[in-house]
Amino acid sequence: MNPNRTASNGAPVTVTLLGTGDAFASFGRSQSGYLIDAPGGRILMEAGPGLLQALKSNGVSTDSFDLLLISHLHGDHFAGLPFLILDYMWETPRKKLLTIAGPAKLEQRTWLLTRAMFPHFELDKIKRKLKFVVLEPGSSTRLGKFKVSAIRSPHTKPEISLSIRIDGGGKSIVFSGDSGWNDELVELSAGADLFLCECTYYESAHLKFHLNYPLLAANRDKFKVRRMVLTHLGREVLSREDEIALEMGYDGMKIEI
Structure with missing residues (x-):
């Protein structure tokens, strides 16, 4: 039995794709964002530049x-x-602690970016409402009622980029993040109920720091997952949509697992 497998039972888990576009917002798609509603709580995954607009368009309170x-x-x-x-400072005061988990330097870069964008704001009060957690590649962390596992994806160097697995509520979701081909990703996703897999390119298969459609189509059978949905879709893929046999996500798509 696969040790990663989580029994699929209990209340359904709903995943809303807030943003399925690439860095260029190809074909007008929003950049990365995913909302997971599970019996153990609600998770936001990724925070592209259009996050607030995507949340509020879907009626989701921050x-x-x-x-x-x-x-x-x-x-x-x-x-x-x-x-x-x-939004937490001025519109929707944060009542509970928000845990923000990701690769090393996430906390440092978040405050650096915030200071660059809003240099005169007093941040000490809101900092007390945010807890940053480092997800170490090759490890699992219990965050609330969820187990979050991560591996390093071959996307950024020397900085670390992650592929993420979430187990909770009797379901399992895997997100490739941005990633070149990686056999560890096949292992991480084994037995998952939903695999959200980036598919940025079609013709540009020589770019090894992103996944491309021909590679995924040829290796689809290696991913032992219940459902695989392509996301982080680039111009090359979207312009050849009629040729794509694998399921493609879209902004606002809701997936029940």
Whole structure:
């Protein structure tokens, strides 16, 4: 039996794709964001620059989740954090502690970016409402009622980028993050109920720091998952949508598992 397998039972888990575009917001898609509603709580995963607009367009209060996961420190994945902090300071005062978990340097870069964008704000009060946790590659961490596991993805050097697995509520969700091909990702995703997998390129298969459609299509059978949905979709993929046989996500898509 796969040790990663979590029994699929209990109340359903719903995943809302807030942003399925790449860094270039290809075809007008929002940049990275995913909302997970599970019996154990609500998780926000990724915080692209359009995070606030995506949350509020979907009727989601910024105070409704207690865990935020970030895969890596590229702007299309974490640059929405200063706007979230801004909302907590002025519009939706944070009542409970928010845990923000991701790679090393996430806390440092978040405050650096926030200071650059809003240099005169007093941040000491809001800092007390935010707890940063480092997700170490190759380890699992208990965050609230969820087990969060991470591996290093071959996307950024020397900084660390992550692929993430979430187990909780009797379900399991794996997010590739931005990643080149990685056999560890096959192992991490084994037995998952939902695998959100980036698919940025089609023709540019020579770029090894992102996944591309021909590679994923040829190796789909290696991923022993119940459902695989492509995300972080780039221009090359979206312009050839009629040729894509694997399921593609879209902004606002709701997936029940």
